[in-house]
Amino acid sequence: MKKILFSALIISIFSCKSTTEEPIPNEYLNLPANPFDYSSTNLPSNLLAELKIRDNTPSDNQISNHTATLGRVLFYDKNLSINNTISCASCHKQTLSFSDTTQFSQGFEGKLTSKHTMRLINIRFFEQKTMFWDNRAASLEHQATQPISNSIEMGLSLKSAIAKISKLPYYPTLFKNAFGNETIDSIRITKALAQFVRSIVTTNSKYDLVKAGKDKYTASEARGDSLFFNIPVQNGIFCNNCHTAPAFFPVNNVISRNSKLNAQFKTVESELGNFKFGTLRNTGNMLRFLHDGSYRTLDDLFSGDVLFHSIPAKQDRQDLINFIKTLDDPSLATEVKFSNPFKK
Ligand code: HEC
Ligand code: HEC
Structure with a gap:
């Protein structure tokens, strides 16, 4: 008995030593x-x-x-x-x-x-x-x-x-x-x-809190959410097809489930170039946008003519931007x- 205790002690000393930081x-x-x-x-x-x-x-x-x-x-x-x-x-x-x-x-x-x-x-x-x-x-x-x-x-x-x-x-x-x-x-x-x-x-983003029922959108954020998911930006493609919730980057298999979308998506790729669709989370405080940093603000980006990113109506742009900002974790x-x- 004593012997067993003793060896247990030795083992614990050794194992203790080996994990000591x-x-x-x-x-x-x-x-x-x-x-x-x-x-x-x-x-x-x-x-x-x-x-x-x-x-x-x-x-x-x-x-x-x-x-x-x-x-x-x-x-x-x-x-x-x-x-x-x-x-x-x-x-x-x-x-x-x-x-x-x-x-x-x-x-x-x-x-x-x-x-x-x-x-x-x-x-x-x-x-x-x-x-x-x-x-x-x-x-x-x-x-x-x-x-x-x-x-x-x-x-x-x-x-x-x-x-x-x-x-x-x-x-x-x-x-x-x-x-x-x-x-x-x-x-x-x-x-x-x-x-x-x-x-x-x-x-720690407002978007997640809202989806969990723990916070509420402003009217503008709510409208931006609905534009993001429901308003086709071109040929039946929505923001959410490429920047897919809740991670807000593309999920290829979701796009390819729909062959019509998939075909259009390929055209998009060839026109936009093969650039990563970054997540839209935490873009709110960025000072430069796109791979070449050519846009300084979200409003500039959506006012421009970048394929799929052109939102002509000022109110729509503002609401989308307010929605995108709810994805930030400050x-x-x-x-x-x-x-x-x-x-x-
Ligand atoms: C067909 C796919 C597609 C659709 C639809 C699309 N995007 Fe994008 N988005 C991209 C790609 C690809 C990039 C990166 C392009 C680059 O860097 O040149 C991008 C970049 C962005 C960026 C800049 C991110 C960064 O890191 O600089 C924002 C913001 C954005 N998209 C928002 C939107 C919004 C809002 C919509 C809907 C109005 C939308 N996107 C629709 C593919 C898409
Ligand atoms: C001189 C500026 C600079 C330094 C220093 C730098 N990076 Fe970067 N990093 C960039 C640029 C620019 C890109 C985009 C490069 C490209 O796509 O060609 C990038 C891209 C990345 C990406 C890819 C992210 C994605 O979403 O695909 C990771 C990860 C990264 N860097 C980590 C690091 C790490 C880790 C270090 C240090 C060992 C580092 N970077 C040092 C400028 C820098």
Whole structure:
């Protein structure tokens, strides 16, 4: 009996030791003693139901609080650029749903990107093979480290990035807490960045509250809702066919169920170009619209002649815009767990 107790004690000491987290060096970073919660989503019920069908989280990269914390630090670390001037967050700004103020963004040498910086919102819901404006990357895991080695954005080969961050005092502990030991490699960097970005979801929008019967639209928002779902913008196609509720990005299989729509949709694609139909959630505070950032406000966009986006009547535009704004989750702009963790 004693022997059994003794070995139980040893086992518990060992297992306790192996899960003990190391304190994060706080000279450089403002991180809480216990990591923030990134793994539970806290989504409203309509989005939670949608997530059950569409979650693109790979089975080998489920979100853990420690790994997403590492991803947060990497996301804000300018050491990931060749001359220590640019981090992911230099272009993807938290206050703007992780997009940028300008039409194009400056990389490490001041050169400009060829497209507008995308918002990083609700990426968990996107179908595979739809990353970037031209859908060229298959998943967040395929995409996450590409900006580091991009010749305009951060200019650092992945190999040099690993060598560089291995010398920084805060990473060994962060990698150990995330992955069990201090090894730093590109797979781990990718996983951590992808986890952080994937954890950014909208949880607190008026639209969801209204649908759950916990809030009420204004008259203008209610009219905008009905325009969005019921007024054909062209040839029997509605806004909702392409930006489909509740995630507000296209669900291809829904469109292809209707062969007439599908045929028209193909024409649209060839005319609009093969650009990603971003989610309309959290577009309300953006300063630039479309892949080329060519429109400054929603009213400009809907007053223009972009195929399917031309709304001639002023009142209709205003009501649609007020409706689109109900899709915003303003709390994302200030949530500490998504903010810059560096002290300077
Ligand atoms: C110099 C500005 C800049 C930097 C730095 C930058 N990005 Fe981007 N990001 C962009 C632009 C521009 C796009 C759109 C590119 C395109 O489609 O060709 C983009 C697209 C993305 C997308 C695709 C989103 C979607 O919906 O398909 C993700 C994810 C992303 N960036 C994450 C990151 C991460 C992680 C980092 C840091 C490792 C980073 N970015 C660094 C400008 C930047
Ligand atoms: C046939 C498909 C289709 C229809 C219908 C459609 N959209 Fe779009 N929408 C797109 C595509 C594709 C883009 C991205 C185009 C680009 O970046 O050049 C887009 C972009 C947008 C954007 C800008 C998003 C951003 O990140 O810059 C808004 C806002 C928008 N649409 C709202 C609407 C509204 C409101 C309606 C109905 C009046 C509508 N859309 C109808 C396909 C569609």
